Amino acid sequence: MAKYSRVSESVGLITLQNPPVNALSAAVRQGIVDTVERALSDPKVKSVVICGQNGIFCGGADIKEFGTNMSGPLLVPMIHAIEAANKPVVAAIEGSALGGGLELALGCHYRIAHSKARLGLPEVTLGLLPAAGGTQRLPRLIGVPAALDLITTGKPLDARRISTYPCPRPSDLDALFEGVMEKVRQSARGAIAPVACVQAVRAAATQPYTQGMEREKELMATLFTSGQARALQYCFFAQRAVSRWSMPNGARWDTSKPRPVHKAAVIGLGTMGRGITVALAQTGLSVIAVETQEKQLMDAKQAVSGMLERGARRRGVAPALDKISYSHDIQAVADVDLVIEAVFEDMGLKKKVFQQLASICRPGTFLCTNTSALDVDHLASQTHNPELVVGMHFFAPAHVMKLLEVVYGPRSSPQAVATAMQLGKKMGKVSVAVGNCPGFVGNRMLKPYMEQAFFLLEEGATPELVDRALEEFGFPMGVFRMSDLSGLDVGWRVRKGDGLAEPGAPSGQPARIRQGRRYSPLGDLLCEQGRFGQKTGQGWYQYNKPGSQVARSDPWLHSFLEGYRAQHGLVARRIDNQEVLDRCLYALINEGFRILEDGIAAGPEDIDMIYVFGYGWPRHRGGPMFYASMVGLGKVLERLEHYHQAHPDVPYLKPCSLLWRLVASGSPPLHKWREVIRKLHSQL
Numbered sequence: 001m002a003k004y005s006r007v008s009e010s011v012g013l014i015t016l017q018n019p020p021v022n023a024l025s026a027a028v029r030q031g032i033v034d035t036v037e038r039a040l041s042d043p044k045v046k047s048v049v050i051c052g053q054n055g056i057f058c059g060g061a062d063i064k065e066f067g068t069n070m071s072g073p074l075l076v077p078m079i080h081a082i083e084a085a086n087k088p089v090v091a092a093i094e095g096s097a098l099g100g101g102l103e104l105a106l107g108c109h110y111r112i113a114h115s116k117a118r119l120g121l122p123e124v125t126l127g128l129l130p131a132a133g134g135t136q137r138l139p140r141l142i143g144v145p146a147a148l149d150l151i152t153t154g155k156p157l158d159a160r161r162i163s164t165y166p167c168p169r170p171s172d173l174d175a176l177f178e179g180v181m182e183k184v185r186q187s188a189r190g191a192i193a194p195v196a197c198v199q200a201v202r203a204a205a206t207q208p209y210t211q212g213m214e215r216e217k218e219l220m221a222t223l224f225t226s227g228q229a230r231a232l233q234y235c236f237f238a239q240r241a242v243s244r245w246s247m248p249n250g251a252r253w254d255t256s257k258p259r260p261v262h263k264a265a266v267i268g269l270g271t272m273g274r275g276i277t278v279a280l281a282q283t284g285l286s287v288i289a290v291e292t293q294e295k296q297l298m299d300a301k302q303a304v305s306g307m308l309e310r311g312a313r314r315r316g317v318a319p320a321l322d323k324i325s326y327s328h329d330i331q332a333v334a335d336v337d338l339v340i341e342a343v344f345e346d347m348g349l350k351k352k353v354f355q356q357l358a359s360i361c362r363p364g365t366f367l368c369t370n371t372s373a374l375d376v377d378h379l380a381s382q383t384h385n386p387e388l389v390v391g392m393h394f395f396a397p398a399h400v401m402k403l404l405e406v407v408y409g410p411r412s413s414p415q416a417v418a419t420a421m422q423l424g425k426k427m428g429k430v431s432v433a434v435g436n437c438p439g440f441v442g443n444r445m446l447k448p449y450m451e452q453a454f455f456l457l458e459e460g461a462t463p464e465l466v467d468r469a470l471e472e473f474g475f476p477m478g479v480f481r482m483s484d485l486s487g488l489d490v491g492w493r494v495r496k497g498d499g500l501a502e503p504g505a506p507s508g509q510p511a512r513i514r515q516g517r518r519y520s521p522l523g524d525l526l527c528e529q530g531r532f533g534q535k536t537g538q539g540w541y542q543y544n545k546p547g548s549q550v551a552r553s554d555p556w557l558h559s560f561l562e563g564y565r566a567q568h569g570l571v572a573r574r575i576d577n578q579e580v581l582d583r584c585l586y587a588l589i590n591e592g593f594r595i596l597e598d599g600i601a602a603g604p605e606d607i608d609m610i611y612v613f614g615y616g617w618p619r620h621r622g623g624p625m626f627y628a629s630m631v632g633l634g635k636v637l638e639r640l641e642h643y644h645q646a647h648p649d650v651p652y653l654k655p656c657s658l659l660w661r662l663v664a665s666g667s668p669p670l671h672k673w674r675e676v677i678r679k680l681h682s683q684l
């Protein structure tokens with residue numbers, strides 16, 4: 001756990017040994033205490049070097065000890081003892097020194113790092129702060145501004161020469177902290193750990209070391225017991241868990257071998273196709289990009305090159321322009337390993353494209369669709385090899401957004417799923433395997449959420465009120481600002497296709513009932529007025545000009561809502577933030593339980609990661625299903641029942657059977673839900 005040897009007669013060498021990253025487990029900490037003591041008490045030893053085996057200094061705390069009762073020596077006294085040693089102790093850093101690993105190095109008297117070594121304090125990303133002296137020693141070593149940057153963002157940096165460090169302790173300390181605090185509060189969107197980090201560093205800059213350490217300890221104690229730390233640590237594990245996918249037929253990540261993909265094709269170079277092309281080229285794949293419209297093809301070439309050049313500048317590499325060849329002829333994709341179709345969301349068109357692909361591509365080519373809601377299996381049935389077809393559902397902008405839903409149909413092979421999952425990983429995405437149903441996981445859950453927001457407007461709320469409640473909860477944008485950004489016409493087209501919006505809907509039926517359930521035509525009415533959101537300069541808000549992003553309240557919209565209510569005999573009532581959150585979030589969560597019940601998502605972690613990485617769900621609240629478990633499933637059930645009684649014509653508010661079952665089983669913790677789901681399935 002910590003090997004001791006004497007080199008060159010007088011140097012005590014301590015090598016941390018705990019693969020894969022030499023984490024500071026109880027045994028490693030004990031090893032350090034023992035070997036340091038041994039080195040200090042050996043008169044022949046004049047100096048001590050601490051390093052890690054296998055080219056890694058130390059990855060930090062042992063995550064296996066999270067949430068357990070810590071045993072073994074504590075980190076703070078251990079590091080204090082090293083610092084207090086009467087022989088020089090040097091940290092020899094290779095690979096990485098992260099979290100507790102860097103704090104250990106900070107306790108040494110000197111640090112020598114390989115130029116490729118990565119140093120960082122990522123605790124804040126887990127809802128914590130570096131509490132083994134990290135917030136106290138680092139500002140003393142590299143100065144307050146640089147330490148603030150490292151500690152509040154958790155981002156690692158490469159080893160640097162001391163001459164490049166900024167000068168410590170600026171004169172305008174108060175102004176500096178006020179400015180940083182304001183910025184951190186804004187970007188934290190309600191997360192408390194970054195704010196506590198600033199407070200701890202302020203203590204370092206304004207108080208003596210011992211008092212600073214006290215403050216660090218106190219702040220850490222608050223964070224440690226906060227729900228936010230639990231949520232962020234849950235996300236850390238959930239993100240890893242979703243890569244270990246499984247399908248209801250028993251296929252799994254560890255028994256399915258992906259096929260390598262070197263050459264891919266993208267069909268359709270609109271909003272999505274362009275982003276996907278960029279993401280593939282940046283991953284190092286050769287890409288054939290196909291677009292039938294001549295003008296679109298020219299525009300796409302320019303846009304893709306621009307995105308690649310900007311990305312390359314940021315990362316200090318050469319742009320991967322030569323990785324892409326463009327064509328207006330679909331025949332060009334004959335020899336690729338995998339195709340991603342991103343043409344218009346039109347089943348007729350997509351079916352035709354899949355039939356063409358099936359006859360053009362060489363045998364064994366994986367055929368993927370980026371559809372946001374259409375039936376993947378129906379597309380698979382257009383080909384000779386439906387087992388090679390999966391959905392690869394990217395999110396806009398596709399070269400930026402981290403989420404990828406990999407959608408398997410009933411006939412998709414485990415190898416096709418494994419290949420899409422691996423390609424997603426190579427592209428730096430958080431890939432989540434989900435089953436085939438309208439809207440898959442993310443968009444399916446969004447429907448009841450948006451529906452509730454529309455109903456709230458009918459009942460007396462304004463877009464501003466609903467958005468404010470959701471933004472205070474931690475979403476970067478409320479539902480109406482988001483709708484203005486992505487375009488109201490997108491949903492309108494879908495509702496028309498589903499026979500909900502006029503003129504698809506049968507005439508003569510009440511405006512607010514469709515297919516036997518409550519319906520709000522508000523979005524359709526706005527679209528009929530040409531109010532599509534930001535792109536037309538008007539939607540739920542008004543904008544200075546089309547394309548502008550600064551939303552302003554629109555008096556027209558408010559009087560339109562009043563007129564609408566009067567026309568339908570609706571009396572506006574006062575709606576508070578709590579009702580907005582209850583109705584929007586619990587309707588969404590209820591659909592999440594239905595998705596688990598239907599086996600569309602393998603577990604709650606999959607749903608949560610989709611919402612955190614694709615829909616702006618605040619990470620410090622852990623995702624919708626984790627949030628439900630924190631609120632208490634009994635409470636979620638009771639609120640849904642309450643609202644369903646008040647709105648019996650809204651099926652999305654009817655608590656689903658899995659939620660009843662979980663509450664009846666004593667609301668088990670989230671990691672036990674799979675057992676209850678399995679039992680439910682075995683009884684069906």
Ligand code: NAI
Nearest residue numbers: 268269270271272291292293296342343344345371372396
């Ligand atoms: P878009 O309208 O921007 O682009 C579609 C492109 O496909 C157009 O450039 C069109 O000329 C081209 N095209 C049409 N038929 C073609 C054919 N036979 N061969 C080659 N190119 C053809 O559409 P967008 O927004 O990029 O959406 C594409 C797909 O991605 C849709 O299925 C959509 O549902 C899905 N999607 C869209 C998201 C979004 O936020 N826009 C998010 C996730 C998925």
